[in-house]
Structures are given as C-alpha cells and as structure tokens.
Amino acid sequence: MGSDINVTLGNWSEWFMLLAAMTYMVVFVAFVWDMASHSKTLGLREEERARKRAAAEQDSRELVGVGASSKAAASAGAGSSATVSGSAEEGAASARTAELGAPGEFRTSGESSTKGAGEFEALNYTKGARRPAARVAVMLMVIAFALHVFAVVSRGVAADRVPWANMYEFCSTGAMVVAGVYLVTLIFKDLRFVGPMVSGLVLIMLCLATIAFPTPVSPLQPALQSYWLIIHVSIAVAASGIFTITFAMAVLQLLQSRREKRLALGQESRMGFLRAVPSSVTLENFAFRLNSVGFVFWTFTLAAGAIWADQAWGRFWGWDTKEVWTFVVWTVYAAYMHARVTRGWNGNRSAWLAIAGYMCVVFNFTVVNTLFPGLHSYSGL
C-alpha cells in the first residue's frame, strides 16, 4: 500500500462528518418528538377504549383490564411464544371464511397469505398509524447516513486505505455502521421506537470522534497493513453495530417489563412513551435473533484477529489487552446465549447480560484503545 495522502479530500471528509453529525442531531430530536407524540396518540386511544369499556361494564377497575389486555395482545403478536392459542387462530380463521363466503373460497397457489405468519408481527409496520415526525426522522436519517458514508469513504480514499486505523476512524466508521444496520432493519421491521436511542448513540460516537479524537488523515504502520485488518475490523465494527441496537432494545425491554408489571398490578406508569414500544417479550425475542447474528460476527472477529495476530506477531493468541477484552465480550455474549435457554435467566436477566456485554464492547473500543498499552495501541493518540 502506498501512502498517497490527499489532504484536500481529507478536509472535505471532515466537513461532511460535521454535517452528518448535525443532521443526526435533528434526527434525534425528530425521533424523540415522534416518541412523545405517538405514545400520546396511543395513550389517547387507549383511554378512549377504556372509557367505552368502562361505560359498558360500569367497572371502576378499568386500568387492570387495559394493562392485561394490551399485554396479552402484544404477546400474542410475538407469534413465537406459545401463547398463540389454537382456538384464537381457529376463531379468526372461521370468521374470515364466513365473511368470504362461497365465491372466493378456494385457495390458489399464487395467493400469499402472511396472516399468522408470526414473524414478529408486533414489529411490522401498521397501516393507518400516521407518524409524521417519525417519517421526517427516518428521511433525515437517510440523508445523514449518505453524508456520513461520503465522509467515511472520502477519508478512506484520501488516506488510500481502509478508514479504521485510529480512534477517530473507529468511532466515525462505527457510527456509520450502526446507522446503516439500523436503516437496513427498518426496511423489514418497524423499529422506529429505538430511533431515539440509536440516533443518540450515533450522535455521541460522532461527537467523540470529532471532539475527543480528532486525527488528520495518515497512512498505516506496517503492522496494520494486512487484509486481515480489513476483515477483522470490519466484522468487529458490524458486530458492534448490531450490539448497539440490541443494547437499546435491552434497555427498552427492562423499562417495558417494569411498566407491564405496574400496569398488571393496576398501577399507573409514568413511562407513557413506552406505549409506542412493543412488549418486553417481543423485544427479548427479536433482540435475541439480532444478537445471534452479532455473536456469530464476534466469534468471527475473534478468529480473524487470531489469524491476523498469527501473521503479524507470530502467535495467534497472547492475551494482549485487546485480546483479553475481545475474549471477555465473547464470553459475556456466550453467557447471554445460554441465559435465554436457562430457567431463571431469561427475561430481564438476559437483558442485563446483553447490557453488560455491550458495556464491554464499548470499553473495548474506547478505554482499551486509548489507555491500555499493548500491541494494539496503534490508535494514533
């Protein structure tokens, strides 16, 4: 690899990074706005329904019912849990056929029904729910992401290498991956409820990059010039991007399950914004799917790091500080994977494990890169 540095392009890159950061700030505000307004709408609707039922039943303990029924509906929507009872399905199915009547009765192979498909239905986009602030947020996020991609790519071009060789680049590229992973999942599932947390984290990462670790464009040291670096770091960053989103979901899961408990007891919950968030069971299940992918990526990171270390330093594992922390992260997530199938460890405890794992990831990327000595202390600080 040569070291042809293009300073002008490097400067452009920095400007675009700032621009992206500012756009993310607006995205963050829009997402928060959406959470507030959407949960308020949902709250009003809930109240409306409760009032109707109260009028019909003359029951003063309406809140119990609301809490319980919303919980039941949510967990039924989770689809994967056994609470989807046969009889409910049956009822729905017969109602549907009764409505259809004779003519269109027969199925054709072209017909694709997603009803009851159960792929985290609670996370599907629902028609009719108008959320202007969320739309603005997502649209702006796409724009911010485009600016961000330009900033990162132009930095790579300017430095004539992959843009993740120091802390500035780790943070900015990492933030880009988080935003990218999030936007991609948004295509499939309505994860706008984690928007405030994800955009907030992206914003923090960009601020860290531009304020705490500003670094001009520079070439790579010989020990870092390897395609294993590209593979190792890109997968590590992708895994961290996934873990960031599941971290946000774990936090929401904990809050949501507290709220669910309160509502089930007939108490009021002050965390009304959680109305716009799916049930804790859905969050847990979906986060687990994402975390499995993240865990596979991290396992790969560990191995690619070992292969790289084997080539660069002549030992595949030497308990370098960075290796220790990569191992710690891996072990914590392995524990998380077990927690899901261990009685007494699923639910909130597994969410705590996911949070602990993410803390280790953050520690690994920040403190270890900057403060600890070791072969990996190439962070350019």
Place this chain on the structure above:
Amino acid sequence: MTKAPTPRERKEHRASVEVPALGPVGMARWAWRQLTKMSTALVLLLLLAIAAVPGSLFPQRVQDPGAVADYIKANPVMGPWLDRFQLFDVFSSYWFSAIYLLLFISLVGCVIPRALQHFKAWRSKPPRTPRRISRLPQYRRVMLGGRDGAEAPTPDNAIEQAAAALKKRGYRVQVQDLGTGAPSVAAERGMLKEVGNILFHVALLGVLISVAAGSLFGYKGQKVIVEGESFVNTLVDYDSFNPGTNFNADWLNPFSVTLNSFEATFNRDTADPDLYGQPTDFNADLTVRDSPGATPQDVNLAVNKPLNVDGTKVYLVGNGYAPVIRVKDGKGDVAYEGPVVTVPSDSVYTSSLTLKVPDARPDQLGFVGLLLPTAVSQDGSIPKSVDPGLNNPALILSSYTGDLGLDGGQPQNVYVLDTQGLTELNSMSNSNGPILLDGEHRKVDLPDGNGSIEFLDVKRYVGLDVHSDPGRIPAFVSFLVAFGGLIMSLFIARRRAWVRATETEDAQGVRCTVLEYGLLARGDDHRLGAEAEKLTALWTSLWEDRGVREYHLKSSDKA
C-alpha cells in the same frame, strides 16, 4: 423456549439445590448434576469473563516479563501480594484454570448425554401424532376437494401425498394409521440444529486441547541477524529460546536463513510533519535452506508475511542498524571488528550502542553511546538524529577501560555495560569529551594510548521470531468446526409437524377431506407461523385443481 418459572417450578428448583443426605457416591452424583446444569455453565462463563479482566489491568508475564518486574519494583508493597495471587500470570493461574477446567468438565458432562440422546432421536422415528393436533402452537385446517364438484383425494391418499411433499421439504416423515379413517403423518426437520450445537461445544474443547498441545510441545526463539549473516535452527544459535513444557530439542528442524539485505521505507510526504518519517514498509531479503543440503531459495520477509518452513514460522519482528566497528587495543592489535547491533529508541532510530571488547590488551575496553542515522548538529552542540534514514550516520560514544567482569562467569546483559569499577576515558562530562565518529571523522584514538576505534560502515539487522506451535492447525480446524456448528445451531430451525386427514362433506354434499395440521418448534422459533403458512401453500399447490379451502365448522356437520 423456557417460560418464566411458575411458582411451583421454582419450588422444585429449590428442592433440587438442597444437599441430600446421601453417602459419598450420592454427594458426588449430586455435585455432578449441579456442575452439568445450564445455569452452572452460565455462571462459570461469567466468572471466566470476570477472571480475565485483571489480565488486562496488570502487566502479564506472558506478554512482557520486564514490565512485571518493573511493576513489582515500583509497587514494593502491593506487587508481591499481587504476585502471590498470580495476578501477573492470570491466564496460567490456578483460579483461572480452575474456572475453565470446571467449565469444560461441565461441557463434557452436558454434551455427552445430549449427543447420545440426539443419536437415539436420529435413529428413531418422528413421534406419534398427538390426538389433539389443535393444541399445538400453530394449527390450521383446510378442506380438500369440492371445486366444481371435484372429488377429494381419500384420506390415505392425501396423507401419502402430504408425506411425500413434506419429505421434499426436508422433513423426515412417518406415515401412521393408514386405513383407519384418520391416517396421519408425523414429520420432523432440523435435526442438524442439535448436531450443530454438539459440534460447536465439542469443537470448543478441541480448541482448548489444541492450545494446550501448543504450549506443551511448541517452542519460541529469538534471533538477531545482521545483513550477510546466517542463522541455523539449532539450540545454540538462538539469542533466546523458550521451549514448551514438554519440548525436545531434537525436534528442531535444521533449516538455515541468511539475511541478504533489509530495506525500510519511510513516509516521505511532507504534507503532515507529524507523519514525516514514519515507517511504511519493512522488507527483508532472505536465502533459506530447508535442510543442510537443500537448494537455497530466495524469500521475501515482511511484517505480515511470515516465512513457513515445514510448519515452523519465522516472523520479522524488529530491525535496526548495526554499525561496523574496528577497535584496536593498547598494543595495536585488532581486538574487535564487526557489526554491533544497536537498539533503536525513538522514531528517528536514535539507537543505543553497547560494545564490550574483552579481547583488548593490556586492559579490556568498553563503549556505550548512540548511533544517529541522520546526525545534524546545530551551533556546535551535541548532534541529534533528525531522520530514520541513513543519511549522515554518526556515533557518539563514551569509552571505558578496566576489567569488564565477564570472566567471573556471571551472565551479563549484552546491551548494558556496568561502568562501576571501570576507568572513564571519554564522555560528555569528561575533559576528553565524547568520541564523535561520522563520515568525515572515521577514526579516533583513545586517550592515554588505549588504542583506537574506527567506524567502517553501517549495516542493517533484523530481529526474527521463530515459532513452532503444533496446536495451530488443530486449533484452526476446531475453530472452523465450532463456527460451522454455531451457525447450524443458531440458524437451523427444528420443527415437528403432524398432518391428519379425515373425511367430511361440504355444504353442497360433496365428499371432501379435511386436512388438519399443526407445528411445534424446539426452542423458540419465530418463523413457525410462516412455516404453517408455507404448508398451507404446499397443500394448495398439491390439490389446487380439486379445491383447497379454509375449513370451518358451518360447512361441516361431522367434524
């Protein structure tokens, strides 16, 4: 999927934790059962993570024994205590080993029964169709036949066709109760999920064993070679050598390496002064003979490009300058001539030099000082190096005479000269001043007729690490198996499906067949509903021309 424990389950759970009043065998069995529980594995994993953390907080002997010694010296109170608790050897400590050994024992105890059970499950047929399929988490019913008065397939027929279709979808199937009026098929797929899980855990054990084998039977050695010199892979030729616990020196494969030349490339871009002069590439040109008589091969060695001689790997880990020096002693004889390996200490390769000349007569001579690759002196002050390249090499040395103490048999560090008990001839603080040698001043006479020192040339040297780790390949293979197993285990869904066919009549009185089917997942499976839909689509494509419709009670009276 495990559901939140119901109060009763929790009570049972507690009961199983209580130590039963049994004999030693019972106790052992109880301990074994505790150890092989999932929650134990989980806690051990967390403990392992926590136990690894001190390994990043304190210097470790595996990494840098010198740093540990310095740390203990700097913390005379805490240091020895930390050492007593093996906090400088975390990864070979008793407590760390205890945790992972327990974890792996637990793993074996967990995986073997699971593997046996799965082997049995694999050999046996899918389980019998439950009486009430409608209880399953996914349950559907369709009615076959009746389209334009078309006849439905008989129940037996429908089940056989359904079984064939399921088989094509990757299910293993077992047709039951043909001819009874309510025939059914039991199907199961995703048996590989559990295989993956078992492979993953066993392969982790493989990784551990491979790493252990490496540390028992491998070795590591360091060697510095100057341009033009050679190295033969024998014990005597190493500068330092760390054998594995069970290593036998006869296993060294006798290859040899000659360093023809070494080249370092530095950043010459002036755009950013901070980066100017950073190394961008290291490249060593070697001639290698696999064995004493073998044909020599030219090889290029770079930082990320190790040399591999039959599994023994040679890495380029360091480099520097070795000035060629000739020393004449007080009697006028050449007491030393050759390259002296210096140790670079900064980014411009200001390198420290130590030269001991025990052959000098009548008194031994010693030199310490610096090599400056690009020496620049301003206003007559002491020169400094401004660049790592070899543009104006210069030596600044102090010289000593006396007994170097090498004859006492005590091993000495070649890079340190103990000047106590020596007479200083030249130095900064001495009236003779330091010795300054460069391109113009090639030779200096030592004071008081102690001889002379001559600066002939500068060569480069490389530091090589030679490693042999017989566990490397097995560890890698184990990892690949583990990785494959992990993916299989996480992304294959294990499901059971049952289909039962019964006869009925639709509202028009046409004989129809009701197909009811249900699905059950092992573990949590969010696509179970999607699979149920897929099965509906499958039946639709099978019997579309005869008619496939939702079945509901109103259209039938014989359900």
